[in-house]
Amino acid sequence: MQQHTNEINLEQRGAITLFNIRGDLTSFSEPFLSEAYQNANTQGVDKILLKIDKEAYINSGGIAALIQILAQGKRNNQHIGITGVSDHFKKIFGMVGITRFADIHETVENALEVMS
Amino acid sequence: MIKDLSKRTIVVSLLNELGYERVAMACSASFAQIIGLRPERIEDLKTIVSEAAINAMEHGNKGRPDARVTVSMDCQGDTLIVAVTDEGNGIKEHPPKPDIEKIIEDLESPVGFGLFLIKQLADKVEFNEISDGGHVVKIAIKMNS
Numbered sequence: 001m002q003q004h005t006n007e008i009n010l011e012q013r014g015a016i017t018l019f020n021i022r023g024d025l026t027s028f029s030e031p032f033l034s035e036a037y038q039n040a041n042t043q044g045v046d047k048i049l050l051k052i053d054k055e056a057y058i059n060s061g062g063i064a065a066l067i068q069i070l071a072q073g074k075r076n077n078q079h080i081g082i083t084g085v086s087d088h089f090k091k092i093f094g095m096v097g098i099t100r101f102a103d104i105h106e107t108v109e110n111a112l113e114v115m116s
Numbered sequence: 117m118i119k120d121l122s123k124r125t126i127v128v129s130l131l132n133e134l135g136y137e138r139v140a141m142a143c144s145a146s147f148a149q150i151i152g153l154r155p156e157r158i159e160d161l162k163t164i165v166s167e168a169a170i171n172a173m174e175h176g177n178k179g180r181p182d183a184r185v186t187v188s189m190d191c192q193g194d195t196l197i198v199a200v201t202d203e204g205n206g207i208k209e210h211p212p213k214p215d216i217e218k219i220i221e222d223l224e225s226p227v228g229f230g231l232f233l234i235k236q237l238a239d240k241v242e243f244n245e246i247s248d249g250g251h252v253v254k255i256a257i258k259m260n261s
Binding site for chain 1: 134135137138156159160163166167170214216217219220221222226227229230232233236
């Protein structure tokens with residue numbers, strides 16, 4: 001099986017740091033997400049927008065990795081939003097409680113407007 | 117290991133390696149499309165099959181590279197039945213529903229989401245030991261649910 005990797009580009013959009021996450025979200029994503037978060041956090045960010053590929057495969061390991069980012073964000077008083085999520089995973093994120101700690105936005109533009 | 121196969125049953129035998137659950141997921145989606153499951157429920161089915169196969173690999177087969185996970189799919193009347201079989205002994209005690217508040221506060225580990233999602237998305241879930249060895253999770257999805 002090909003080793004799973006994520007490419008995560010950080011982009012500053014005004015006061016918001018956009019995490020452009022390429023690839024599937026699984027348990028293998030945890031170190032990539034964690035490294036990207038640490039890189040952003042050392043810059044002193046207040047608002048983070050996680051952009052996920054609409055076609056990304058997301059499993060429970062990826063959900064756990066995302067929740068760890070939400071936990072770190074809460075500890076650091078950061079506002080976190082998520083975008084790029086299919087209707088199915090909006091439902092899944094609601095079921096597991098992610099939507100209690102991060103707002104889901106339809107588009108990056110919509111998120112930037114609401115979070116600014 | 118798998119008995120009572122009907123003519124329409126689809127069976128997929130997976131390597132016990134994370135990532136291969138996607139083979140069963142794709143296969144279940146194709147089968148569900150053929151038998152006419154609604155698109156929203158096909159997405160639910162994909163998550164169910166993926167999570168059940170991952171649990172079988174990690175917890176049932178305990179990551180053993182020589183073990184297999186078998187996923188069978190069948191349509192019985194108005195119900196799609198998925199059976200995920202591993203070579204383990206089943207789960208002695210199911211993890212409690214994950215509490216995201218406690219996980220966020222670092223009071224609980226972020227585990228148990230797979231089983232939680234299976235139970236939330238399926239119409240019925242059964243866990244059974246197999247008499248000649250192994251464990252099977254049987255999942256039912258009503259065609260009109």
